[in-house]
Each structure stands twice: as structure tokens, then as C-alpha cells.
Amino acid sequence: MTEEKRVVLDVEDLCKDFVLENGSRLSAVDHVSFQIREGECFAVIGESGCGKTTLAKLITRVEEATSGRVIFQDRDITALGRGKMKSVLRDMQMIFQNVLSVVSPKMKIQDFLLEPYRNFRLMPKREALENIRRMLKSVRLTEAVLKKYPHQLSGGELQRICISRAFGMNPQLLICDEITSALDVSVQDDVMKLFRELQSQHGIACLFICHDLALVSNYSDRIMVMYLGQNVEIIDSADLGTKALHPYTRGLLQSFLFISSDRGRAIRTISGEPQSPVDVSANCRFCTRCPKASSRCFEEVPPLREVGPGHYVACFLLE
Amino acid sequence: MAKLKQAPAGGEIRLKRGLQRGTVIRIKFYAILTIAILFVLFAMNAEHFAPYDPIANDYACSLQPPSAEHICGTDKLGRDVYSRILCGAGGSFSMAFVMLIFVSTIGTTIGMLCGYFGGRFDVIMMRFVDVLLAFPDTVFAIAVAGMLGPGVLNAVIALGLLSWTSFARMARSLTASVREKDFIAQARFNGASTPRIILKYIFPNVAPQIIVMATMRIGGTILSLSSLSFLGLASQPPAPEWGVMVSESKAYMQTAPWMMIYPGLALVLTVVIFNLLGDSLRDVMDTKKQ
Numbered sequence: 001m002t003e004e005k006r007v008v009l010d011v012e013d014l015c016k017d018f019v020l021e022n023g024s025r026l027s028a029v030d031h032v033s034f035q036i037r038e039g040e041c042f043a044v045i046g047e048s049g050c051g052k053t054t055l056a057k058l059i060t061r062v063e064e065a066t067s068g069r070v071i072f073q074d075r076d077i078t079a080l081g082r083g084k085m086k087s088v089l090r091d092m093q094m095i096f097q098n099v100l101s102v103v104s105p106k107m108k109i110q111d112f113l114l115e116p117y118r119n120f121r122l123m124p125k126r127e128a129l130e131n132i133r134r135m136l137k138s139v140r141l142t143e144a145v146l147k148k149y150p151h152q153l154s155g156g157e158l159q160r161i162c163i164s165r166a167f168g169m170n171p172q173l174l175i176c177d178e179i180t181s182a183l184d185v186s187v188q189d190d191v192m193k194l195f196r197e198l199q200s201q202h203g204i205a206c207l208f209i210c211h212d213l214a215l216v217s218n219y220s221d222r223i224m225v226m227y228l229g230q231n232v233e234i235i236d237s238a239d240l241g242t243k244a245l246h247p248y249t250r251g252l253l254q255s256f257l258f259i260s261s262d263r264g265r266a267i268r269t270i271s272g273e274p275q276s277p278v279d280v281s282a283n284c285r286f287c288t289r290c291p292k293a294s295s296r297c298f299e300e301v302p303p304l305r306e307v308g309p310g311h312y313v314a315c316f317l318l319e
Numbered sequence: 320m321a322k323l324k325q326a327p328a329g330g331e332i333r334l335k336r337g338l339q340r341g342t343v344i345r346i347k348f349y350a351i352l353t354i355a356i357l358f359v360l361f362a363m364n365a366e367h368f369a370p371y372d373p374i375a376n377d378y379a380c381s382l383q384p385p386s387a388e389h390i391c392g393t394d395k396l397g398r399d400v401y402s403r404i405l406c407g408a409g410g411s412f413s414m415a416f417v418m419l420i421f422v423s424t425i426g427t428t429i430g431m432l433c434g435y436f437g438g439r440f441d442v443i444m445m446r447f448v449d450v451l452l453a454f455p456d457t458v459f460a461i462a463v464a465g466m467l468g469p470g471v472l473n474a475v476i477a478l479g480l481l482s483w484t485s486f487a488r489m490a491r492s493l494t495a496s497v498r499e500k501d502f503i504a505q506a507r508f509n510g511a512s513t514p515r516i517i518l519k520y521i522f523p524n525v526a527p528q529i530i531v532m533a534t535m536r537i538g539g540t541i542l543s544l545s546s547l548s549f550l551g552l553a554s555q556p557p558a559p560e561w562g563v564m565v566s567e568s569k570a571y572m573q574t575a576p577w578m579m580i581y582p583g584l585a586l587v588l589t590v591v592i593f594n595l596l597g598d599s600l601r602d603v604m605d606t607k608k609q
Contacts, residue, residue: 119510
């Protein structure tokens, strides 16, 4: 069913190497490809340092890609100039992780919310304010917040304000960089429900970066698992628990804790140390920790192969 | 679906506790501000309050100790010390204010540009600032005032040439730290242009500290101007200026100490009031404490 929908974001073979001071190369994002379709919530998960945030920065051109292409709405944006990029950014909103530092402490919420309307010259102030009020209502906040400074609001309230702003712009793509990780668990669920509701209402494609597997499997449509810059598996969220094939994904699923889980059950963790991402040779990045690694895994990069409809895995074990 | 409740108006409990503290801070600030404003108004209109002409000589009553007629005594030319102190205040204040407004504007602009753009301009500017800061400021001011010739305006220029540097440094370091914040990235995401980012996002976060710094500097600047006058490089006799008065009193320090004590006290009082104003202004500006 997702097949018929328009592709909003197409990332092709994207790579980003950082050159370190001593001249070695740190490969943060390594040949990552994926597509996001209209109305879809595409989650990227992986442990910290696996290149999730770099990926977001590459798509938004905060960082320049080393190679590869980002195609947004049928337009290659990897080489756009600054002025043209500005018009692209209007259709590509981002919600940041650290809500407490996203609003200037000297700015009232109203000014913060009015900024994009003003800068992109979208509509006159009165209309913009109307729009803002409507969006605030949809995230269940009162108009009273407009007159407040950010330090007078809680993290959850601020994140809802950011969400209302992002959706208010009616973007084509919404990038969420760990939007719940700065929030209390009790608030996370509310914020996510709200987020999903708005997302399906507006039909906006969403790139959802997160490290919380449980949260992601509940609230997203497809999941991409990243390990040290490589894309190891792309799978439908519904199939995650049953059909995941890559050893890393399975390891993640097993290391999961449930509040109701049997205390006698051993917690299975992924053993071994991750490879250093500096000056890597061409191999499967997970080979040092993989319980089933063969000699081939140490010598070649496994290609991403389609093993089922919409299910891609990069692993030699499945051949 | 679990409905989110209507957001309470931003954490009532936290606000209530903060308000009390904020109120205390504000009352203190307004009290000091009132004193300072009265002080300045009084100084600006000193001619109406001064009982005697500050410049007119009256040899009949020279070097008189404080009495009912001359509450601060008279100097060797029989001029009323109290009247001279009052009339001297206005000039010092206005010079200090004008200089600080000018200097903080220039310093902040340069500092913010350096901090925001960095690069070669920043390096050159900051090395230049380092060079200026390497001079002891009084010595530098004496040298410049000596070169330009004595006079109040020249003394102000001499002091201004050095004092913009501290504003520039302060603005630069504040800008550099604000620039890395997420809200700048967010602003760029929402299409804000560079001038707008500097004016709307960086400046409001830099301004409070700059204003506090400028206020704290008022006292010091008046003191520096008086020192230059004392050395004969700024106001010239017979102008009623505190530094000039202290300078004139040197020879009579033992026989007529009131000539030195009262202008000195006036300086102390001024410096203390403006430093207190600066301090409480800093507390008030800190929005998070309220």
C-alpha cells in the first residue's frame, strides 16, 4: 500500500567522512540509502554515535555530504546554493532534541512561533497568529503560553510548542531528532500520541531519529537500524518483533527489558566492543561483535538485500 | 486516547516561590534607581540648589572651616566648597554617560561581529584589543590627553580609546557562546537571515550583561575623569570639578582638610551609588531569578 505513495525523500548512497586532526578518517555515515514516502513515519534507530544525528544534519545540509545524493521532492538538494536551500528548508521542518535550549531565553513564545511566518513571508501577522492559535489548540495548550518566556514552561510544554510550530508550517518532511529523550517517560507517551495524531492528520512524511526501540516500534511505520554508520536493516515496525533477521537487530530486541519481565531471566546483552569508526577497512561493521560472523564478514561489506516486501537486510548469513 | 490536560499556566508553585525573591530584588533595585536618579537630577540642576556662586571669589572669608553659612567650609579664594561640589557633579555625570553610551555601542558592535563571524577579522581585532589592554589605562589616558592637550573632551576621548575594549571582549565571548546554542540553529532553520539572527537572537542575550557592565562603569569613569583633572589634564581651574578641587587642596591638606575631604566624599558616594545600581541591575536582568 505504501508503494503507490509519492516518495518525499530519497537518500542515495550517502556518505560522510570527518577528517580528524591526525589525518585519519572517521566514517560517520557509510553508504546509507533509503526512501521516505508521503505520510510515512520512518524511524532511524541505533546506539549513540552510530551516525543518526549526522544523517539528519546531512539531509538538512547543516553538514555537507562527502558523497551520495539527497533527493527531496524530486529535486537534488545536495548541491543547492544557500538561497535556494532556504526555500527547501521551508518544506523541511526539524524538531530538536534539547527543547530547553531551542527557544531563545529572551524571546516570548509568541515571537518564537511567529518567526518562520515572518522570515518566509508566508502570511500577514494576524493570519499567522490565528494559525498559531489553532495549532496550539491542537497540541492542547492554551493561548496563555504565548505571553510566556521559555523558562516559565516545562519541557513537555515546550516540546508541544515546537511540535505545533513544525506542523503549523505544513512541511513536506519533518525531521525529529530524539524529540522525546529530554522528556520524562510519563510525558513521552502523551507527546508521541499527539505527534502521531497530528502526523496522520496532516499526512506528513517524517524521519524519526530515536534510540528507544520500544517507543519506535509503537509509533512508526518502518524502522531503519543503523550500526556505526552502516544501514543494517530496514523493516516494517509491525514485523520487528517476529521477522527481524540481522544479528544486531535481534541482539537489540533481546537486550530489551520489560517491567513485567521475569527477574530470573538473564538479560542478554550484545557482547564485545564496537569497532572504532576511525579508518575502518571494508567489512561488516558488526563483525567484531556478531556471534555468527564468518571470515567473509571481516573482508567484505555486505550489500543491502531485499528479503521480503519492504524488508532489507545487510548480512551474508542470509544468502 | 489519553487526553492531555489543559496546560497549567506554567508551573504555579515554582512561580510563587520565585515571585517573593523577585519582588525583593526588584524593590531593592527601584530603591537604588530612585536614589541614583535623584542624585543625577540634583547634580544636573545644581545651580538652583547651590547657596553661593561656585566661581566667585570672596577673599573676606577664605579658608573658613565648615559652619552654618558654609556647611563644607571655603577654599583659599573664599569659594563655598559645598556649592562647588554641587556644581561640579553635573559635568562629570554627563561626560561619563555620553562616553559610556558611545563606547559600549562601539565595543558591543565590534565584539558581536567578531564573536559571530570569527575568522581573520576576529583575530586582527582581538590582537589589537590585546595591545590596547597591555597599556595601563591611566598611563595611556595621560599620554593621549597629554598629546591632544588638556581639556575635558580630550580626556574623555583618551579614556574612551581604551574602555571600548572591555565591552568588545565581553560581547565577543558572550556571542561566541550564544552562537552555538540550539536556538540559533533553529532560527536558521526557520529562515532567519544573518542580520536578524544577530539582532533578534544574539543581541537580546548579550545586552543585559553589557548594560550591567556599563552601569558599573559609571562610577569608575567619573573617578578616572577626576583623576585626570587632578593631574591637570581634563577640567581646568577655576572650573568646579572634584578632581580639580582635590588637586587645589593639596597645599592646605593640614590647615584646611575640608577642602579635600568633601570632594573626596562626593566621589566615594557617587561611585558607591552607581556600583550598587549596577549590582542590583544585574540581579533584576537575570530573568531566571524572578
